Amino acid sequence: MKKNDVILIVIVLLLGVVSYGIINFMKKDVGDDLRVIIKHRGVVVKEYPFDDLTRETYVLDVEGEINVVQIEKGLVSLSEANCQDLICVKTGSISKPGEIIVCLPHKFTVEIVSNENLSEIDDIVE
Amino acid sequence: MRKVNKSIDTRKLVLISVLVAQGMVLGYIEKMLPIPFIVPGAKLGLANIVTLTAVYFLNFRASAAVVLLRVLLTAVTFGSISSFLYSLSGGVLSLMAMAGLLKVFKNEMSLISVSIIGSISHNVGQLMVAALIIHNVLILTYLPFLLIVAVPTGIFVGLVAKALIQYLEKTNFIR
Numbered sequence: 001m002k003k004n005d006v007i008l009i010v011i012v013l014l015l016g017v018v019s020y021g022i023i024n025f026m027k028k029d030v031g032d033d034l035r036v037i038i039k040h041r042g043v044v045v046k047e048y049p050f051d052d053l054t055r056e057t058y059v060l061d062v063e064g065e066i067n068v069v070q071i072e073k074g075l076v077s078l079s080e081a082n083c084q085d086l087i088c089v090k091t092g093s094i095s096k097p098g099e100i101i102v103c104l105p106h107k108f109t110v111e112i113v114s115n116e117n118l119s120e121i122d123d124i125v126e
Numbered sequence: 127m128r129k130v131n132k133s134i135d136t137r138k139l140v141l142i143s144v145l146v147a148q149g150m151v152l153g154y155i156e157k158m159l160p161i162p163f164i165v166p167g168a169k170l171g172l173a174n175i176v177t178l179t180a181v182y183f184l185n186f187r188a189s190a191a192v193v194l195l196r197v198l199l200t201a202v203t204f205g206s207i208s209s210f211l212y213s214l215s216g217g218v219l220s221l222m223a224m225a226g227l228l229k230v231f232k233n234e235m236s237l238i239s240v241s242i243i244g245s246i247s248h249n250v251g252q253l254m255v256a257a258l259i260i261h262n263v264l265i266l267t268y269l270p271f272l273l274i275v276a277v278p279t280g281i282f283v284g285l286v287a288k289a290l291i292q293y294l295e296k297t298n299f300i301r
Contacts, residue, residue: 002236004236004239005238005242008235008239008242008243009281012242012273012276013277015273016273019269039260041261042262043261087165098264099267100264100265100267102256102260102262102265107260108260109262109265111262111264
């Protein structure tokens with residue numbers, strides 16, 4: 001490995017860490033009036049108001065493609081899925097607005113939004 | 127870069143075909159590997175080995191042929207529409223990035239650096255298609271992770287491609 005390689009690697013890693021920091025900073029720690037939005041192919045299939053007391057289990061089964069969403073103790077996670085890579089389950093739990101769990105093989109997403117930026121997000125999606 | 131001058135050259139044709147076949151097999155092997163990544167869009171990108179080799183030996187048109195044929199043939203043999211879109215955007219983006227870099231910084235950049243940039247663009251391409259397919263821009267918040275993941279995968283791909291290129295040069299197959 002040459003010197004230039006090391007420089008490039010350091011730059012890339014720094015860029016990754018810094019941009020992660022910026023994105024994390026932009027996520028609001030406390031948002032009021034949170035909602036969990038479950039989407040399939042970009043279409044909302046289920047919405048729950050979300051706080052520490054929410055306790056829900058939602059099963060989405062589209063032609064045998066199953067994802068199980070678990071909401072409890074202020075955390076949202078996918079407890080089960082039958083996709084090939086299980087990245088969605090391994091993502092773990094999310095709790096802040098702006099966070100998202102994605103299951104690419106099933107085109108399935110779970111996100112947390114605060115009602116204040118809801119209209120803004122809708123604009124971007126459209 | 128040694129370019130083949132004659133428009134129809136059997137060696138070149140054979141090299142393109144072998145690289146396409148290798149890329150298909152590598153893609154298939156990668157699909158069977160258990161995926162250690164926890165970030166959507168991140169891939170080992172074994173097929174990038176072939177793209178890098180093609181970019182190194184062939185001109186842009188021929189390397190584009192290698193990438194496009196591999197993506198197309200993989201799609202019709204064992205792919206779906208969405209996997210076709212993923213590998214098309216990832217493959218084309220990394221091809222353009224790596225070909226551009228090798229052309230401009232041939233002497234300043236090693237294959238490993240080129241390969242890291244290739245891995246990054248491969249992941250970015252896949253993530254952009256993912257954002258389109260699931261209609262959600264929030265997935266782009268995974269970009270920082272993809273940058274970091276691209277470093278080890280890029281180094282690995284670069285090392286393998288280097289070994290392959292050195293071997294091919296020794297065999298004198300490519301003149």
